[in-house]
Amino acid sequence: MKIYGLTPYCLEKSLVFNVKTFNNIAQIGLDQFGTDYSVSPEADNADALLLRSHKLQPEEITANVKAIGRAGAGTNNVPVDYCSEQGVVVFNAPGANANAVKELIMAGLLLGSRGIVSGIAYVDGLGSMDDADAMNKLLEKEKKNFKGSELQGKTLGVVGLGAIGSQVANMALMMGMQVVGYDPAISIEAAWRLSSDVKKMDSLEALLAKSDFITLHLPVLDATRNLINAETLKSIKKGCKLLNFARSEIVDGDAVIDALDAGLLGAYIADFPKPGMIGRKDMILMPHIGASTDEAEENCAVMAANQLQDYLENGNIINSVNFPHAVLERTTGYRLSVSNKNVTNMLGSITSILAEHNINVIDLLNKSRGDIAYNLIDVDQSPSAAVIEQLSKIDGVIGVRLL
Ligand code: 3PG
Numbered sequence: 358m359k360i361y362g363l364t365p366y367c368l369e370k371s372l373v374f375n376v377k378t379f380n381n382i383a384q385i386g387l388d389q390f391g392t393d394y395s396v397s398p399e400a401d402n403a404d405a406l407l408l409r410s411h412k413l414q415p416e417e418i419t420a421n422v423k424a425i426g427r428a429g430a431g432t433n434n435v436p437v438d439y440c441s442e443q444g445v446v447v448f449n450a451p452g453a454n455a456n457a458v459k460e461l462i463m464a465g466l467l468l469g470s471r472g473i474v475s476g477i478a479y480v481d482g483l484g485s486m487d488d489a490d491a492m493n494k495l496l497e498k499e500k501k502n503f504k505g506s507e508l509q510g511k512t513l514g515v516v517g518l519g520a521i522g523s524q525v526a527n528m529a530l531m532m533g534m535q536v537v538g539y540d541p542a543i544s545i546e547a548a549w550r551l552s553s554d555v556k557k558m559d560s561l562e563a564l565l566a567k568s569d570f571i572t573l574h575l576p577v578l579d580a581t582r583n584l585i586n587a588e589t590l591k592s593i594k595k596g597c598k599l600l601n602f603a604r605s606e607i608v609d610g611d612a613v614i615d616a617l618d619a620g621l622l623g624a625y626i627a628d629f630p631k632p633g634m635i636g637r638k639d640m641i642l643m644p645h646i647g648a649s650t651d652e653a654e655e656n657c658a659v660m661a662a663n664q665l666q667d668y669l670e671n672g673n674i675i676n677s678v679n680f681p682h683a684v685l686e687r688t689t690g691y692r693l694s695v696s697n698k699n700v701t702n703m704l705g706s707i708t709s710i711l712a713e714h715n716i717n718v719i720d721l722l723n724k725s726r727g728d729i730a731y732n733l734i735d736v737d738q739s740p741s742a743a744v745i746e747q748l749s750k751i752d753g754v755i756g757v758r759l760l
Contacts, residue, residue, distance in 0.1 A: 375421075378397065381654075383659075389659055390666060413425070414436070422445055423446065426662065426665040430576070437678060446674055451519070455521045456652070463528060465641070469598040508533065512534065512567055513534045514567060526538055538551070539560070568597055569598070573601050573602070577604045586612045587609065590621065596620075599613065602627065614634070630642035664676055671760060673733075674731065682724065686720075689737060691740065695758075698728060699726075704723055729755075
């Protein structure tokens with residue numbers, strides 16, 4: 358993350374916040390915003406943006422935008438580095454749609470192991486038959502073509518054990534599967550959520566070699582783009598079935614097609630169809646519906662809206678992908694939030710200016726993440742516009758807000 362050439366922003370207390378929405382955001386999420394908010398797809402001079410999979414362009418992040426809420430998990434549709442440079446906090450809603458994705462993975466596993474898709478298509482093709490006995494005889498004769506196998510006793514490899522992956526792993530254990538997992542960056546929270554019956558693998562290759570089914574639960578990062586490629590596919594167990602309900606970019610589609618054609622991969626079950634994949638019998642493809650349930654849409658919208666509000670009103674940061682976690686109970690009616698480059702003597706410069714103006718600090722939180730640092734400073738009196746201006750002019754300050 359690089360921060361350079363910034364014009365620091367300097368803002369006095371807002372009375373009304375404008376939130377611009379993209380995509381359909383569940384009404385219950387929009388209802389979280391109080392009467393001090395104007396929320397609409399047409400909002401002018403937006404303080405915050407709220408979106409799902411809309412591919413956000415830098416020019417849509419207008420000068421007054423302070424935060425972006427992604428009502429979902431993935432933020433690869435948001436130019437996060439650009440936001441960091443501008444001091445814009447990007448939030449996501451981790452876990453809010455995890456159950457929906459987990460349930461679709463359950464369906465994916467079943468669709469991949471039984472002749473459900475082909476069986477339904479076969480029955481749909483019998484529309485012209487009008488003799489019930491003949492139909493019954495035909496079905497009994499043909500059903501051998503749709504035989505599958507059971508999940509119980511098979512091994513599921515879960516790559517990525519975050520909010521979704523850990524739920525998937527635990528669910529598969531309940532379905533009687535053996536579960537192996539790989540996640541070099543597992544968080545302590547995720548590790549706590551994971552059943553101790555999930556066998557941890559030391560490498561991706563080890564997981565691929567052991568699994569009858571592989572499911573991916575990773576964000577798109579430089580390290581995960583095309584993680585499943587011609588080379589890694591060499592490690593899979595012959596006939597293994599690959600599920601991708603994470604992101605298209607994690608899998609090299611051409612390599613998957615080659616592995617299917619070579620009989621190495623048994624099936625590809627995914628939420629991300631691409632040209633060249635349609636109509637194949639060894640692919641079951643869906644239109645990115647992993648999180649498309651009433652419940653998930655509502656959970657995500659509520660979480661994203663609450664996080665945006667807490668940031669706009671109190672400067673608190675929960676579930677940001679580019680700023681540090683920062684939560685401070687309010688102690689006074691006067692709070693400053695200051696974001697700055699993560700370099701030495703920033704806090705000293707800030708508090709010196711406050712002291713110069715006889716402003717007493719009541720409480721203070723200073724956090725950093727990568728190149729960014731963030732401060733919440735509760736003070737005993739309302740700093741004047743001139744003080745805020747002076748703070749914003751400190752070399753390295755990205756933004757100052759009076760909350
Ligand atoms: C996510 O990143 O949370 C899922 O891919 C869902 O995306 P959606 O909100 O566009 O359905």
